[in-house]
Amino acid sequence: MKKVKVYFNRWFSVAYHYMNAIRNNEDGIPFEIYATHSDPEHMALQASDVAEVEPCTSGVEYVRFCADFCRRHEIDVFIPRWNMLDISKHIHWFDDIGTKVIVCRDTELLEQLMEKDLFYESIRQKDIVAIPDYAIASNAEQFKEAYESLAARGHKVCFKPCNAEGGMGFRVIDNERNPLEELFGHALNHISFEEAHHVLSSTESFPNLMVMELLEGYEYSIDCLADREGKLLAAVPRRKAGGRLRLLEQHTELLDVAHKIADAYHIPYNYNIQVKYNGERPKLLEINPRMSGGLHVSCLSGINFPYLAVKSALGNEVGPLYPQYDILASHIEQPITIRKSLH
Numbered sequence: 314m315k316k317v318k319v320y321f322n323r324w325f326s327v328a329y330h331y332m333n334a335i336r337n338n339e340d341g342i343p344f345e346i347y348a349t350h351s352d353p354e355h356m357a358l359q360a361s362d363v364a365e366v367e368p369c370t371s372g373v374e375y376v377r378f379c380a381d382f383c384r385r386h387e388i389d390v391f392i393p394r395w396n397m398l399d400i401s402k403h404i405h406w407f408d409d410i411g412t413k414v415i416v417c418r419d420t421e422l423l424e425q426l427m428e429k430d431l432f433y434e435s436i437r438q439k440d441i442v443a444i445p446d447y448a449i450a451s452n453a454e455q456f457k458e459a460y461e462s463l464a465a466r467g468h469k470v471c472f473k474p475c476n477a478e479g480g481m482g483f484r485v486i487d488n489e490r491n492p493l494e495e496l497f498g499h500a501l502n503h504i505s506f507e508e509a510h511h512v513l514s515s516t517e518s519f520p521n522l523m524v525m526e527l528l529e530g531y532e533y534s535i536d537c538l539a540d541r542e543g544k545l546l547a548a549v550p551r552r553k554a555g556g557r558l559r560l561l562e563q564h565t566e567l568l569d570v571a572h573k574i575a576d577a578y579h580i581p582y583n584y585n586i587q588v589k590y591n592g593e594r595p596k597l598l599e600i601n602p603r604m605s606g607g608l609h610v611s612c613l614s615g616i617n618f619p620y621l622a623v624k625s626a627l628g629n630e631v632g633p634l635y636p637q638y639d640i641l642a643s644h645i646e647q648p649i650t651i652r653k654s655l656h
Contacts, residue, residue, distance in 0.1 A: 319623060320347040320388040320412075322379055323367060323395035326356035330609035331392075331619040333360050338620040347386055349379075353655035366655050372399055380406040388412050390623050394603055398423055413626040415582045417602050422578060426602045429475045429523055436597060441573045442588065443596045447525035449475070453514040459524035460486065460506055468526035472509070475521040478601075484509065485527060528598075530590025533564070535571050536611040537586060538618050538634070540625045543579025545572055547618075547634040549611040554641065559610050563638035567595065574600070582622040583608065610642050 319335055321328050332346045348361035351369065358364040363386065368378055376399050383391055391407060392415045393400045400407075400416055401423050407414045417423040425431040433444050446468060448459035456472075463470045474482040480502070487503040495501055513519060531552055538547045548571035550564040571586060585605035587598040605611075608618050614636040625631050 314343055316343040316345040317390065317623070317627070318345050318347060318386060318388045319390045319392065320349075320383060320386070321357065321361070322348075322391075322393050323350050324348070324357045324392075325394070325606055327606050327609060328357040328394075329360045330612075331604060334609065334612055334617055334619045335623055336360075338617060338624075340624075347382075347388060349382060354651055358655070359649060359651060364655060371396065373403065376400050376403045376406065380410065380412075383407060383412040384410045390415065390626050392604075392619075392623075397603065398427060415622055415626050417580055417582075419579075422580070423602055426580075426600050427476055429473075429599055430521065432600065433597075439577050441577060442570050443594055445525045445528060445591075445596050445598075447523050450513075450522045450524050451520070452518045453510055456513050456522065456524060457510055460510075463524065463526055466526075469529070470506075470524060471527045472522050472524045475523050526591070528589040528591045528596055530592065532589040532598075533562075533567055533587070533595070534605055534607055534611075535567055535586040535588070536605055536608050536618060537571055537575065537580075537584050538616065538621055538631075539575060539579075539581050539584070540631060541581050541628075543575060543581045545575035546621070546625075546632050547614075547616045547636050548572070549614045549616065549636050549638070551607060551611050557643045559607065559642045561611060561614050561636075561638055561640040561642065570595065582625065583618055610644065613640050613642050614638065 336344050336346060346361045347363045348358045349365045349367045350358050351367045353366045370378060375396050379400060390413045397416055401418055401420050404414060404418055425435055430449050437444055446463060450456040450459050460470055470486045472484055483502055485503045486506050488505050490503055490505055534551045536549045536551060537545060539545050548568055550562050550567040552560045552562050554560040574586060580602055583604045585601040588595045589598055604619060612618055616634055616636050621631050
């Protein structure tokens with residue numbers, strides 16, 4: 314049987330698990346995994362069969378590189394992370410060579426999902442799930458006004474760049490910090506208002522920051538799998554349960570949120586909804602239009618999220634699916650030998 318060729322561009326290290334999940338699929342379909350990254354020794358390359366170093370380029374030129382890579386290697390399915398929006402805008406380049414791309418083709422929706430303030434306004438209008446109180450700041454005075462307004466409403470305050478991934482740039486404003494204790498303890502993502510304002514005042518403007526209420530309840534990632542048209546096939550709420558523990562939970566309220574978001578936006582393939590509770594009320598943090606960093610944990614539910622997205626992209630029917638819930642999981646490091654450098 315001919316091997317199906319799947320290509321990952323510049324992914325996180327956890328792509329190592331996604332590649333193996335596709336390779337070890339339940340249907341016994343043979344795969345050949347291709348990967349590129351700017352770091353020739355990156356972990357994302359180590360589970361691939363064929364690896365190359367990416368050029369130092371961006372935007373349209375980077376999309377040209379990806380399209381050429383797919384053409385040269387006759388790639389069947391491309392799973393992008395880096396430069397998703399530009400890739401979606403030039404999806405016809407991949408259509409022309411017969412490569413299926415696991416990406417949202419609705420570029421307006423994709424741009425909203427990647428810019429948190431844009432998506433917050435969209436979700437607010439649909440009344441699907443609550444959003445945190447927030448304001449946007451692009452200069453120090455706006456930051457000060459946003460902080461003072463939120464604090465006056467009784468909120469603890471945090472901030473994060475509008476287009477950041479994961480925890481990049483996230484800070485909690487904490488005016489009760491003890492620098493000496495921090496010096497001898499664990500590094501924290503806390504900063505006082507005065508420190509933050511001083512740093513932000515050093516420049517006339519900066520990329521948009523979302524200044525928002527700090528949510529202190531349970532945090533959930535809802536890993537979702539949809540077909541090519543965005544019909545939801547499976548959803549697994551995954552809760553941070555302390556330290557490295559994660560609980561895959563059959564949470565009726567959050568499963569309902571997942572279905573409502575799927576019905577409203579039709580996001581295809583793999584995506585991730587992040588919510589956090591404020592008391593008894595869940596509030597949306599963000600939606601990532603890609604496989605999440607913890608998706609390999611949600612695969613313990615019996616749903617092979619990476620493989621089933623590829624299966625759907627190839628035009629095959631997926632489902633019905635029945636995730637297993639109430640699974641407490643964790644992870645440990647495992648040493649591996651890095652293969653010969655691509656330098």
